[in-house]
Amino acid sequence: MAAPAFVTPHQSDARDHITIAGAGPAGLACAIVLARAGRRVVVHEHQNRVGARFHGDFQGLDNWTGDSNVLDELGSHGIRANFECHPVRGGIAYDAWGATYPYSSSAPIYYLVRRGKDAGTLDSGLLQQALDAGVEVRFGNRYHANDARIVSCGPRGADVIAVGYLFQTEMPDGAWICFNRELAPQGYSYLLIHAGRGTVASCIFTDFKREQHYLQKTVDFFRECVGMKMDSPRKFGGYGNYFLPKTGIRGGSLVLGESAGFQDPLAGFGIRYALRSGILAARSLLEGVDYNSLWRRDLLQLLRTGLANRFFVTLTGDRGWRWILSHRLASEDVCEAMRKLYRPTKLTQALYPIAYLLHRFSKRPSPRE
Numbered sequence: 001m002a003a004p005a006f007v008t009p010h011q012s013d014a015r016d017h018i019t020i021a022g023a024g025p026a027g028l029a030c031a032i033v034l035a036r037a038g039r040r041v042v043v044h045e046h047q048n049r050v051g052a053r054f055h056g057d058f059q060g061l062d063n064w065t066g067d068s069n070v071l072d073e074l075g076s077h078g079i080r081a082n083f084e085c086h087p088v089r090g091g092i093a094y095d096a097w098g099a100t101y102p103y104s105s106s107a108p109i110y111y112l113v114r115r116g117k118d119a120g121t122l123d124s125g126l127l128q129q130a131l132d133a134g135v136e137v138r139f140g141n142r143y144h145a146n147d148a149r150i151v152s153c154g155p156r157g158a159d160v161i162a163v164g165y166l167f168q169t170e171m172p173d174g175a176w177i178c179f180n181r182e183l184a185p186q187g188y189s190y191l192l193i194h195a196g197r198g199t200v201a202s203c204i205f206t207d208f209k210r211e212q213h214y215l216q217k218t219v220d221f222f223r224e225c226v227g228m229k230m231d232s233p234r235k236f237g238g239y240g241n242y243f244l245p246k247t248g249i250r251g252g253s254l255v256l257g258e259s260a261g262f263q264d265p266l267a268g269f270g271i272r273y274a275l276r277s278g279i280l281a282a283r284s285l286l287e288g289v290d291y292n293s294l295w296r297r298d299l300l301q302l303l304r305t306g307l308a309n310r311f312f313v314t315l316t317g318d319r320g321w322r323w324i325l326s327h328r329l330a331s332e333d334v335c336e337a338m339r340k341l342y343r344p345t346k347l348t349q350a351l352y353p354i355a356y357l358l359h360r361f362s363k364r365p366s367p368r369e
């Protein structure tokens, strides 16, 4: 009798259940879609709760990296907005020379969501939908990524970090952003207020060692220009990772979200990319379609243009941001202008090969949290 074939965890997945390592937006979106289609899914989460790397901070779920509204897109795959989710249609931007650029849009530019373990966050909402769909989530379980059918373990390095404060405030709702390398080198500083809660942060793409310096400059700037008032401030921080993978399949595992490098290199936005890749991976398993073809069709162009855009602002600095503000964003409906910014142009196509090589071979610091 022939010896029994070696059963890899992936093969056993197919017979029994599908294992997912990581209960972030990517892993949970994938789990929800699979479970709704009748598959048994077990998610292994390293921490003892969801959203552990976040602290209740506001983040933006972008509404520009697609032609349809992001909530409709999620809804079409059965994912509901059962988390706090507020449309943002405008705000004020500043350049490094102090000029202001009020911007607005008829459609939401992004939806303000909170991240972390608490009720109302994106993370706890997705967890609830996964549990309701019958997904089993095993907390405190660090899974060896290569053993999981689906790998969605978040960033593997630090290309960008954000450091800031969460606070209570009596200020009215609003969104402010400033592009000034003195406050946030190669990145931006932001202030978001909603319903008495605030998040202020410096999002930097270089010079990580001086993060506290940039945070202080950011706080001073918003105090002076906007009259920011912070009650009970709490510090927070985190890091992100973007790269352009050759493949989304490693050792037979489908790799999603930031683990695969799926994040916008220009702004460091990754939530929609994570959710999308989770849905695509589920479709790949359910329909037997190649995962690489699916993510390349939906994400590759965005990643390439994002990398070229990042190279452009790295080369041109504050002047580049000012050009984007005055020529691309402030002049028209911002959501539409942002959509255009992520469509390839002759310039981004010319910049992309150099941007790719430079990013691929640049030495990046290790993450620290």
Ligand SMILES: Cc1cc2nc3c(=O)[nH]c(=O)nc-3n(C[C@H](O)[C@H](O)[C@H](O)COP(=O)(O)OP(=O)(O)OC[C@H]3O[C@@H](n4cnc5c(N)ncnc54)[C@H](O)[C@@H]3O)c2cc1C
Binding pocket: 021, 022, 023, 024, 025, 026, 027, 044, 045, 046, 047, 050, 051, 052, 053, 057, 058, 059, 060, 061, 062, 141, 142, 143, 144, 145, 152, 153, 154, 155, 162, 163, 237, 238, 239, 240, 256, 257, 258, 259, 263, 268, 269, 270, 271, 272, 274
């Ligand atoms: C401060 C900050 C602000 C940001 N702001 C925005 C924003 O405004 N808009 C936006 O779109 N994006 C933003 N991002 C990026 C966005 O949060 C991420 O891109 C997104 O959360 C990625 O989702 P994910 O599922 O890939 O990974 P994660 O959210 O990191 O989830 C991965 C999960 O896997 C778990 N895990 C790790 N290793 C293992 C293991 N071996 N076994 C089991 N589990 C494991 C982790 O504990 C974690 O729960 C921000 C990021 C930071 C840090």
